[in-house]
Amino acid sequence: MRPCDRNVAGLTCLAVMADLSLYLDHDLPDARAAQIEAHVSACQQCASFGAAFAELITQVQERLREPDPVPADVESRLKARLLVRT
Amino acid sequence: MPGEDESLIDIDLTRRAAGGDREAFGALVTRHQASVFRLARLLTRTPGDAEDILQEAFLSAWTGLHRFRGEASVRTWLLTITRNAALSQRSRTAREPIDPTPIEDLADLGVRAGWGGPTPEDLAIATEQRDHLAAAFAGLNAVDREILTLRDLEELSGEDTAALLGLSRPAMKSRLHRARMTLAALVREEGTHATLRP
Numbered sequence: 001m002r003p004c005d006r007n008v009a010g011l012t013c014l015a016v017m018a019d020l021s022l023y024l025d026h027d028l029p030d031a032r033a034a035q036i037e038a039h040v041s042a043c044q045q046c047a048s049f050g051a052a053f054a055e056l057i058t059q060v061q062e063r064l065r066e067p068d069p070v071p072a073d074v075e076s077r078l079k080a081r082l083l084v085r086t
Numbered sequence: 087m088p089g090e091d092e093s094l095i096d097i098d099l100t101r102r103a104a105g106g107d108r109e110a111f112g113a114l115v116t117r118h119q120a121s122v123f124r125l126a127r128l129l130t131r132t133p134g135d136a137e138d139i140l141q142e143a144f145l146s147a148w149t150g151l152h153r154f155r156g157e158a159s160v161r162t163w164l165l166t167i168t169r170n171a172a173l174s175q176r177s178r179t180a181r182e183p184i185d186p187t188p189i190e191d192l193a194d195l196g197v198r199a200g201w202g203g204p205t206p207e208d209l210a211i212a213t214e215q216r217d218h219l220a221a222a223f224a225g226l227n228a229v230d231r232e233i234l235t236l237r238d239l240e241e242l243s244g245e246d247t248a249a250l251l252g253l254s255r256p257a258m259k260s261r262l263h264r265a266r267m268t269l270a271a272l273v274r275e276e277g278t279h280a281t282l283r284p
């Protein structure tokens with residue numbers, strides 16, 4: 001059984017969860033985004049999960065962005081190979 | 087995400103490199119090698135393989151500069167070449183293909199992430215721990231890590247991400263959401279396991 005599948009503001013909790021990324025990426029039509037906001041404002045569980053999910057994406061973007069360093073000699077070896085190419 | 091000025095610098099360097107200016111191409115290498123290496127590392131098994139892919143990708147870019155049309159950013163173009171080089175290498179060496187994200191029911195993933203449960207704050211608490219985040223990210227399959235890397239770390243546009251992966255935009259969006267939900271589930275589980283450890 002799904003633990004949270006109420007219909008609030010014309011949307012089920014599952015429908016809200018399914019659209020979370022689209023909402024956070026500003027990729028939904030205005031009317032759909034407004035419907036999600038109406039649902040979340042009346043559904044504490046979706047509000048809590050939505051906030052945690054949004055924070056997760058923010059933290060991924062902020063904390064994992066720095067890539068592993070490229071080994072020091074890779075660039076010089078590549079440029080040496082480029083020199084012998086016409 | 088590179089700003090407009092950075093993109094203009096890339097385009098200028100690319101034009102100069104296409105005219106034979108090796109220094110300009112060297113500057114492109116310096117500017118983008120970290121992004122190229124990250125994707126190469128993601129798509130290969132060892133750092134050595136990733137270095138090979140990086141070299142192959144930039145050498146391929148050097149000989150294919152005349153094919154750059156400016157329809158996507160220079161970085162997206164380089165990442166596309168990198169991905170093709172990695173996929174080509176995997177094909178040559180008969181390594182196993184990257185498994186597609188398992189078709190899991192989104193609701194099940196949501197439940198694992200804490201959606202609708204009695205303690206939705208578990209996900210938020212686990213997210214605060216960088217170790218949990220990094221471990222969960224490393225625990226994703228390669229397909230999920232790839233789309234999150236391109237969209238959330240490299241911050242490519244949705245259109246560029248879809249084009250690079252050879253997906254329609256709706257398919258890219260669906261895969262991205264599944265990847266994020268899977269990550270949320272793994273982060274929460276990392277947090278739960280850490281709490282249970284002595």
